Amino acid sequence: MANKRIDEPTGTETVGHEWDGIEELDTPMPRWWLWSLYATIVWGIVYVVLYPAWPLLRTGTEGLLGWSSRGQLAKEINAEDERRAPLLSALSRIPIERLPEDSKLMRAAIDGGRAAFRVNCVQCHGAGAAGGNGYPNLNDDEWLWGGDLKAIEYTLVYGIRQPGIDETRSSMMPAFGRDELLTPAEISTVADQVLSFRGKGKATPAGATLYENNCASCHGPGGEGMREFGSPNLTDAIWLFGKSKDSVVSQIHNPRLGVMPAWGNRLDPVTIKMLAAYVHSLGGGEDFVEVAKDPAITVDEQP
Numbered sequence: 001m002a003n004k005r006i007d008e009p010t011g012t013e014t015v016g017h018e019w020d021g022i023e024e025l026d027t028p029m030p031r032w033w034l035w036s037l038y039a040t041i042v043w044g045i046v047y048v049v050l051y052p053a054w055p056l057l058r059t060g061t062e063g064l065l066g067w068s069s070r071g072q073l074a075k076e077i078n079a080e081d082e083r084r085a086p087l088l089s090a091l092s093r094i095p096i097e098r099l100p101e102d103s104k105l106m107r108a109a110i111d112g113g114r115a116a117f118r119v120n121c122v123q124c125h126g127a128g129a130a131g132g133n134g135y136p137n138l139n140d141d142e143w144l145w146g147g148d149l150k151a152i153e154y155t156l157v158y159g160i161r162q163p164g165i166d167e168t169r170s171s172m173m174p175a176f177g178r179d180e181l182l183t184p185a186e187i188s189t190v191a192d193q194v195l196s197f198r199g200k201g202k203a204t205p206a207g208a209t210l211y212e213n214n215c216a217s218c219h220g221p222g223g224e225g226m227r228e229f230g231s232p233n234l235t236d237a238i239w240l241f242g243k244s245k246d247s248v249v250s251q252i253h254n255p256r257l258g259v260m261p262a263w264g265n266r267l268d269p270v271t272i273k274m275l276a277a278y279v280h281s282l283g284g285g286e287d288f289v290e291v292a293k294d295p296a297i298t299v300d301e302q303p
Helices: 031-050 069-093 096-101 103-120 149-158 184-196 205-214 245-253 269-281
Strands: 012-019 022-025
Touching: 069 103, 069 269, 096 103, 096 149, 096 269, 103 269, 149 269, 184 205, 184 245
Parallel strands: none
Antiparallel strands: 012 022
């Protein structure tokens, strides 16, 4: 304190320290800065009192206003649910095969299904629903179990090869090689016969006989497939597990069988209906059988 003095050039008091002749000025903070600091302190105290702020062992302080981001989100979700309630009610009442009769309702179902697809289906079928090796492309018109709205909805509800669900889509291709039903030479011959259906292999009398005795009962005499068995069409270029001869031989030897979850115990019926509408709209959806109209179902009140 004894070393403090007034610096003559600036008129500011020094702090009393000196290092090799260098002294530090005790320059006061700008008044605007001090008032800003005081204001933020007051604002912080008010915030802590009014809003959630301090974490506790199991919860946190709630604040006098009782506001929380979680509560705000819940309000927004409830408001959106109320807004969509008439639409969802109409969707729940209309049979899915009648959905295309109401263009407004169909568009709403497709939009809702698109959102549900991104959450539940892209992991296997891809963001564009193009599928991949072992996962069907939903954009084409090749359907193992049927591609109309009702068939798609059924597949979504009960899944494919789901244990414990009696209604699930299910078919089983024998493992002709693994179970020694055919020799490797016979498997190669029948693979050539299968590939010949689309002009990629050599048909032979032996291959035709092997195919007729082992494959025609499910895939049809000409390889066109049968939906009642979920057996694929062998005459086109759409092959779920590869279309080279090695891939075909491998599938005949020890077939890979795709599975799909039964969404009926995971998603509500309206969400499944919207998913079916979206998948149907991708480009490969098929027509359905007309049913009698029910004038009680309408969504004219929808915006």
